[in-house]
Every structure is written in structure tokens, then in C-alpha cells.
Amino acid sequence: MGARIKTSKTNSRGNLPARWNQSMQLNYGTPTLQLERGKGIEVWDVEGKKYLDFLGGIATNIMGHNNTKVAKAISEQAKTLSHISNFYAHAPGMELAEELIQMTGSSSARVFFCNSGAEANEAALKLSRLTGRKGVVAAKGAFHGRTMGALSLTGQPAKRNPFKPLLRNIRHVDYGDIKALKRAVSKRTAMVILEPIMGEAGVVVPPTGYLKAAREICDTKGALLVIDAVQTGMGRTGSWFGYEDEGITPDVITIAKGIGGGLPLGAMIALGNCSQLLQPGMHGTTFGGNPISCSAALAVIDQINDGNHLQLNKVKGALIRNLISPIIGVKEVRGRGLLIGIVLQSNQSKTVSEKLQQRGFLTNPAADNVIRIAPAFIVTEPQILKFVSAFNEVCEEVFRG
């Protein structure tokens, strides 16, 4: 048997593409960077170069890399119980469910744990079938995941088309258009699913009142309102799930990404009557809500509360928006809290993101003209200022030079 390759030297930039392409499928494209370690919002590549991570594992590492409390929670839990199946109860799982219920403000809420955002939305879709209805209304441009059910909800043709036929009875309407939503929802609609802000679509914020109107439309027709808070959730936008400003109560909330502080964890939270719809044996997953991921999540929630991060995320988000808005080449800065889409005046997001990476900043070109940033909540003002300065330099080069 050949020895397993362990040293980072063999993974240097020089042979990364070849090694990747000889072992991985093509779905992610070939990465240009191999990361080795991180601390806070800093990460280092295998050649020792440091980056400030303004993407945070796509809105996921909300307490940063190598967070001491999360690492401690994971290792302590691994020393006692790491996996026991869902035949048995465990303290971290129940404690976490209780925390999430409290965040919803509704004691009727009940939690189903899974491992990812797609699975959380699959669970919501299955739950909606138990109403006896089959129809679904979702938004054009929305992203709800890539498994066949979640992909059927996703409103992006490029991601859907290669995999057709998808589920039937799903209509996609213009996001933010109340009249279109009203026309699409009928007495046959089981659920309407909406992101509070469309993250993957390029951080698209709906007009004020949109979610409130969606709530009213769902109430009139008897459809469930599912809020996909996978990207907006866990305090990123300055509230726990991203819909609270509209003063609504959804029937279902789906979360993933940030909740596990970097570990795979998702949840489908059902409120009110629909919290009683799933019956024993109807749904499940082996790893969902395992003790280690739940312990990590509890360490994340404690730190969000102790650090007053909900409030601080709003302040930091406003600072970033105010400083980035006047920069040359920037058309608009969208988003709320620490979910931010920088809209450029032309389709140069890939170039800008690449140049930022060269300067030691990780971002994401979410659309041809949009740079998305979603840093960990622990990002500091000096780090924000460094990012803004690099962003300014890159834009000077791209848009003036």
C-alpha cells in the first residue's frame, strides 16, 4: 500500500490543480487556494500566506476559525458521546432545541435536526405535504439547496435545468412582488417559501412589508409560510432569523450554516399547529442533531449572547456599508447586518474578488456584478478598515486604471 500523503509541502500551489483534478469531481471547479489553518477571521494557506476571511465559509463560521469555546465544546463532547442515533435522547440536543424554541418566541415551536440547509428545506417540503395540499410557491432567483426536493424549490434555471424533471406543482414568482405572490397562492398551495434576504442570488433585499404581505396571503389561503433562514439566520442580519423586523410569525423556519459554528448542522423548526404534523417514523436522518454538532451550536449561541453580537452585527454592517458605498465602481451596497452584497457598476466581480484574494482578503463573486461578504461576527473594526482600504485600492485599479 502507498503511504498517505500528509505534508503540506506536497500541496503547494504548484501541484494543487493537478492533485485536485485527479481526485475530485468537477462540480466545484478547481480551487486556487489550499488553506491550512485559521484563527478568528484569519486563515493561512499552505505556503504561510495570511488572509482575512470576509466570506466566513459562506456565512457559516460565525464565531471565526479555531474558536476556543467551540473547540472545547466539541472535544469535551467527543470524549463522552459522539454519536448515539436518534433512538436515544441526549442533553446537548434537547438543550439546543430549547434554545431555538426560545429564539422563535413561540412555545409551540418544535425542532427537527438535520445536517444541512437542503435537508432542512426537504423536511419543510415533506411537512407541507402533510397538510393534504401539494402546491408550492417560491421565488425566482431563490436558493434553497441542491437535493432534488430543495432544487425544485430553488428558482435558478442554470442549477435546475440539467436535472429536470423536478417536482411538479411548484411556481416561482418575482421576489418582492406582492401582487405576483397573491396571484400565485391558491387554496391548493401547501407552502410559500421565502428567504428574508436572497443570499446566493446576490444579497437581494425585498421591499419593506413583503414578508408581512406574504404572511397575510398565506393566512387568507391557508398555506404555510416557510422562512428559509439558512443564510440569514443565527443573528447574521441583527435578529435571530432575519424576518423579525417585519413583525411576523412564520409556520416553519429552516436554518443551517452558522448554527454549528463550522460543524454540519441544520434544523427545521415548525410552529403552531404544524409543529404536530410529523408523526413517528415519517422522517429522520442518522447524523441529524448529533451530540457533537449540538454542543458546538450551544457554544456558538452562548457567545452570540455574551458578546451582544445581534446588536453589534447591525453596527458593523452599517460601518461597512457606509465606507464601501462611496468607493469608485460601487453602484450600491445591499444587505443587513453582516450579510452584505456590494453591487458593482459593471460585471467585474470575479476580477475584483481575485485581486482581493491576491491582497489577502477572501470574498465571493455571488453574481457577475455582486461581491458577497459574510464575515464572522467577531470581525473587528481595524479588520474592517483594512478590508475597506484593500477594496478601495482594487476598485481604483479596476475602475479607474
Ligand SMILES: Cc1ncc(COP(=O)(O)O)c(C=O)c1O
Ligand atoms: C438560503 C439557503 N437555503 C438553503 C441552502 C442550502 O444549504 P446547504 O448547502 O447546507 O444544503 C443555502 C446555501 O447556501 C442557502 O443560502
